Amino acid sequence: MRVYSDAAKEHFTNPRNVGTLSEPDGKGSDANPSCGDRTTITLRVSSGRVSEIAFRTFGCTAAIASASQVTELALGRPVDGAWALEPADVLNALGGLPPDKEACALMAVGALRAALLDARVRT
Amino acid sequence: MRAYFDHAATTPLDPEVADAMSRVLRDVYGNPSSIYSEGQTARALVDQAREDVARALGAAPNEIVFTSGGTEADNLALRGTLRARAAEGDGLVTTAIEHHAVLDTAHDLAHEGRARVTVVGVDKHGRVEPEAIERALDRRTVLVSVMHGNNEIGTLQPLARIGAIDREHGITFHSDAVQTVGALPLDVSRVPVDLVSVNAHKFYGPKGVGALYVRTGTRIATLQTGGGQEKGRRTGTENVAGIVGLGVALRIAAAKRAEESARQARLRDRLIEGVRGRIPGAVLTGHPSERLPNNASFCFPGTQGEALVVALDLAGFAVSSGSACTSGSTEPSHVLLALGLGREVAQGSLRLTLGRGTTEAEIDALLAALPPIVARLRAVSAVPV
Numbered sequence: 404m405r406v407y408s409d410a411a412k413e414h415f416t417n418p419r420n421v422g423t424l425s426e427p428d429g430k431g432s433d434a435n436p437s438c439g440d441r442t443t444i445t446l447r448v449s450s451g452r453v454s455e456i457a458f459r460t461f462g463c464t465a466a467i468a469s470a471s472q473v474t475e476l477a478l479g480r481p482v483d484g485a486w487a488l489e490p491a492d493v494l495n496a497l498g499g500l501p502p503d504k505e506a507c508a509l510m511a512v513g514a515l516r517a518a519l520l521d522a523r524v525r526t
Numbered sequence: 527m528r529a530y531f532d533h534a535a536t537t538p539l540d541p542e543v544a545d546a547m548s549r550v551l552r553d554v555y556g557n558p559s560s561i562y563s564e565g566q567t568a569r570a571l572v573d574q575a576r577e578d579v580a581r582a583l584g585a586a587p588n589e590i591v592f593t594s595g596g597t598e599a600d601n602l603a604l605r606g607t608l609r610a611r612a613a614e615g616d617g618l619v620t621t622a623i624e625h626h627a628v629l630d631t632a633h634d635l636a637h638e639g640r641a642r643v644t645v646v647g648v649d650k651h652g653r654v655e656p657e658a659i660e661r662a663l664d665r666r667t668v669l670v671s672v673m674h675g676n677n678e679i680g681t682l683q684p685l686a687r688i689g690a691i692d693r694e695h696g697i698t699f700h701s702d703a704v705q706t707v708g709a710l711p712l713d714v715s716r717v718p719v720d721l722v723s724v725n726a727h728k729f730y731g732p733k734g735v736g737a738l739y740v741r742t743g744t745r746i747a748t749l750q751t752g753g754g755q756e757k758g759r760r761t762g763t764e765n766v767a768g769i770v771g772l773g774v775a776l777r778i779a780a781a782k783r784a785e786e787s788a789r790q791a792r793l794r795d796r797l798i799e800g801v802r803g804r805i806p807g808a809v810l811t812g813h814p815s816e817r818l819p820n821n822a823s824f825c826f827p828g829t830q831g832e833a834l835v836v837a838l839d840l841a842g843f844a845v846s847s848g849s850a851c852t853s854g855s856t857e858p859s860h861v862l863l864a865l866g867l868g869r870e871v872a873q874g875s876l877r878l879t880l881g882r883g884t885t886e887a888e889i890d891a892l893l894a895a896l897p898p899i900v901a902r903l904r905a906v907s908a909v910p911v
Contacts, residue, residue: 412840415833421906439873440830461870461907463832
């Protein structure tokens with residue numbers, strides 16, 4: 404198998420925060436046009452923090468693991484702190500991804516930022 | 527527990543083949559071209575293998591050219607024919623579901639200006655209509671290349687009918703039979719095919735050795751120049767151990783074929799029925815009956831192939847998908863797209879290919895493991911199913 408870290412395999416096998424929140428404060432998507440993978444994140448903000456978050460991903464192991472990981476990193480953070488999350492933070496938390504899969508972390512962060520931006524506009 | 531369901535990719539070496547090869551590697555070092563006894567010992571082994579391969583195909587020994595595998599056999603067939611018949615024409619007709627070894631070679635020849643390539647489409651089951659091949663022929667056509675059994679979806683092609691059309695027009699007919707030789711009978715004394723590609727590691731032989739059957743009288747040019755081995759058609763000192771392995775492997779495969787292919791077909795049908803009964807929306811790809819006895823291939827809308835492969839690997843199963851998802855770009859399989867499937871459906875492809883070691887217990891274990899994996903990936907998926 405392509406070498407995935409134990410953390411990536413764990414997130415892939417038991418993804419956290421799967422789903423779509425109803426009437427979220429923010430909703431955002433990102434896609435990787437080169438492969439057709441895409442992720443949608445919905446979230447709620449209360450007292451300036453990400454209080455609820457959920458994701459859906461159509462894509463490969465790395466895309467699912469990255470999205471699951473980014474929701475775990477964002478949950479409970481102040482909005483500014485969540486906004487500051489970078490692909491490198493996702494990669495570090497996952498213990499790395501295969502080099503040809505690092506774009507998947509970018510997509511996860513892209514979906515998170517789109518959702519946060521949406522929440523900022525709406526609230 | 528590990529269960530191997532990727533016999534279309536490669537098969538484990540048969541122990542009898544391994545024994546025969548290791549004896550050669552240990553004890554036979556002579557060059558088959560040398561006239562003293564060490565060389566002649568090696569020559570005799572190569573000749574025996576040539577007879578074994580010829581017998582399995584219904585061919586004569588001098589019609590067998592050993593190569594480094596299926597890819598080289600396909601290249602030799604296409605490039606060698608186009609070069610040998612260049613004075614007569616440059617038309618090459620092939621199909622949309624060929625292996626890359628044929629399709630990319632055809633495109634390369636076209637790019638170099640050495641062939642006009644016509645690619646004929648297939649129906650939703652992956653079958654090529656012989657009439658569609660006939661319509662694609664013109665006075666400049668010198669070669670038709672149609673695979674026997676497809677490596678991804680297992681669909682078998684009506685070689686006899688296509689070959690009869692080609693023969694009527696004096697056109698060389700090549701078939702990549704890499705997936706079928708060993709699994710299904712292909713008798714060149716009855717099927718009008720002029721060139722057939724064979725690959726040892728698809729029937730429990732070694733990697734790195736194959737053969738091209740070249741019907742007597744078929745004009746074909748060599749791709750490499752050198753010492754003139756294989757009657758000048760594929761020059762280079764013979765891979766003696768590999769060739770011996772090919773011969774033994776094909777002899778064993780031919781002896782086991784009738785019983786083993788029927789057994790695998792029964793297990794394949796159990797697998798197909800089980801998947802269809804347990805997984806909503808599962809799409810069987812390939813022909814419902816005219817397919818390789820060991821191939822069960824599907825698309826599961828709402829899933830992505832790489833994720834299916836990794837999830838099954840973690841559960842103990844070695845499988846493959848037509849969507850490779852490498853280097854950050856997933857190009858859906860050209861075979862699945864040729865069937866008319868949408869790109870997103872084609873991304874969720876899974877190929878399960880059985881072999882001699884496959885048991886009913888393994889089929890049932892796979893049928894237990896797969897449905898929850900598909901359900902999980904669909905639950906995560908952003909795609910409505």
